[in-house]
Amino acid sequence: MILAQVDLPALIRSLFSERGAVAVAVLTLFVGAVAGYLVWRGTTNFLRRQGVDDAVEGTLFERTVNNLGLSTVGILSQLAALAVYLLSVILALNVTQLVDTEFFWIRFTTLLPRLFVAALAVILGLVVGDKAKLVVSDRLKSIKLPEVSLIPELVKYSIFYIAALIALGQLGVTTAALLVLLAVYAFGLVFLGGLAFKDLLAAGAAGVYLLLSQPYGIGDEVEIDGTRGIVQEINVFVTHVESDDVEHIIPNQRVFKRGIVRIRQ
């Protein structure tokens, strides 16, 4: 953007001759090629060092590009290198004034970064969404319930949706309607989730206190809400109290609400 304000071609022509401008343009292209290569290598190494190639292993995007003989890391680094190449080409064109520079600068300098961010958002969205699905379904593997497979899919498509929104927003497409949809979805998720998990959250909050300060421990005889017995287990959500071969599992918020009677012999 700053470059656009300086009259670069005129500056170069005043410093060098007309022929010098061509030489500068060629030099720019050459430097751009070298810089692009370095950026490509640097990005590849950096991504590999961060373990990105291991992290994306097994996602749909990675498998698809693998079939085409590419890899996610390769695509990301090539994208970065491409940005550098394009920049150098534009600079060179501008210096030689082969095309209408005014037009070029305004259109390209605004569009190019956005285009790259959009591409990046799409790739990241695809990879992260797929990865999230894998992680969630791995966590839910022990639950043998067919309906449960809906949750990972939901997570995946939510992330895809957000990635698509970012990409479209970058390209300047009107996304207001889609944004409203997202807001409604998020609100529903938070509101209904809060409603559904109300008791669980209350039990968890009480459980954190009970675990930290331990007003009663395993082996103590207590009376909670009319149930008397020996404490067998305390975890974040429930307390197990056992009396005469009957085990009561009491939600922790009830312990908190009704108080505890500790029975000391």
Next chain:
Amino acid sequence: MTAVGTFLDAFADDVEGICLFSPSSSLYSTFADADEPVVVIGAENTVDADVFVELPLEFRDPTERIRFGVEGALGQDELDEEMELLCVLGSFGDDMDTVMRVRAGDFSDSGVYDLFANSRADPSVVRNVLEVSVELGKKGQKGKPVGALFVVGDAGKVMNKSRPLSYNPFEKSHVHVGDPIVNVMLKEFSRLDGAFVISDSGKIVSAYRYLEPSAAGVDIPKGLGARHMAAGAVTRDTNAIAIVLSESDGLVRAFKSGELILELDPEDY
């Protein structure tokens, strides 16, 4: 080859059930359509078999492995005591190299499977405690053999039937057996006398407990010391199980309902 073929035919004749120990998926698929019931036994159900018995320990001795697997399958009512079984397993490596023919009812019911599957505590907790004891038995405390007594499950009742010998180092801590740091802690605290009490979910409730169950009528093999007597007695009085590492002979023993169920040599694992 014909002699070998005839022998193998006769060997596998009228077999009524098949036990596969940690099979590869290709081996499992060759047996999947067999008429006989197929039981998969291993550390993990990698082939998605319908009938699966989980091995909690890496039994190196094939007979121990078969005993546990068959007991587990009998416990799940998948096999009959009268059945002739063909057991396929790898004795010397991961490849299948051993085929054994056994009658399911020939094993005296040792209760080892029952110890894991039908105890109050989670099977994984029992397994973790056994692993800790085996490791403790192998390495000892600074090279010297140590003894230890773990009472697992029914912690509330056990706590009421015991008293503290010293301050409880696990007071207000929330460590579970199987956490990486715990092995070191248990090793340190095993230097002092007393029992470890572990809850159903694996939380270490207390160390240095002096168990006070009534030992009347506890029948354990002669020659075992006070630690084993206490272990047998506490499991008779409560629904807990007890895992003991003997200081004198270095063996790990498990008790349930006052009886000795399992005896392991730590050096074998």
